[in-house]
Amino acid sequence: MARRSPKGSGCIIKTDNGRFRASYMAPPGSRPARPSRTFDLQRDARAWLDKQLGLVRTGKHVSKSSQTLISWIEQYTKTYKPNVAAATKDEYDYSIKRIKKYCEELAHAELQSIKIPEIQLAINTLQEKYHSRTVEITYKLIRMSLKKAMSLSMISPLDLTLIEMQKDPE
Structure with missing residues (x-):
């Protein structure tokens, strides 16, 4: 059985085509609520995920918006x-x-x-x-x-x- 990550740490999933999709729960009110991004390398996915979670922890997370x-x-x-x-x-x-x-x-x-x-x-x-x-x-x-x-x-x-x-x- 796979080891579970602690709550709030996001996840990295290997897709069918061999790429890695990283996702995390954004702060309440953010859109999308669970941002994700796909990478060729697992270490790139981990680096992106760590950066995003760091922004959430420090309160500097910015949700995507197309507002001009x-x-x-x-x-x-x-x-x-x-x-x-x-x-x-x-x-x-x-x-x-x-x-x-x-x-x-x-x-x-x-x-x-x-x-x-x-x-x-x-x-x-x-x-x-x-x-x-x-x-x-x-x-x-x-x-x-x-x-x-x-x-x-x-x-x-x-x-x-x-x-x-x-x-x-x-």
């Missing part, structure tokens, strides 16, 4: 910023329109795949077209929504301090 940045920003403003002043709400709406119009690639990128250089490129594009204060307001909305996504474990941590804002020439 712009849809998250819209959801963020409706959910977490409903009681702001009318002028602030207008700023958020204009910022969302600017992101959709001039930063299409960033706006429609999957939230989990966004990297710092993509954000910096979008900020640089906005700086070519708008005053620095307008760009700062737009970046602030992006930053606030990404920080909330990180705190909710929707995305892996990003060091947003690496993004540089250019000042307008005086």
Whole structure:
């Protein structure tokens, strides 16, 4: 009889075609509930499984999602910023329109795949077209929504301090 692994350690199964499928139970509310991946080598499956279980144990597990940045920003403003002043709400709406119009690639990128250089490129594009204060307001909305996504474990941590804002020439 096969030896049982301890609870919460995931499993590796040899498939009919000789490959190895690793799977584990994701934290409650994650989709899929039991993520899995197939590998040619058992050691690759074990390495992936150990990495995923380490992320679960440390609270850094991020479940897969196809949500885009712009849809998250819209959801963020409706959910977490409903009681702001009318002028602030207008700023958020204009910022969302600017992101959709001039930063299409960033706006429609999957939230989990966004990297710092993509954000910096979008900020640089906005700086070519708008005053620095307008760009700062737009970046602030992006930053606030990404920080909330990180705190909710929707995305892996990003060091947003690496993004540089250019000042307008005086």
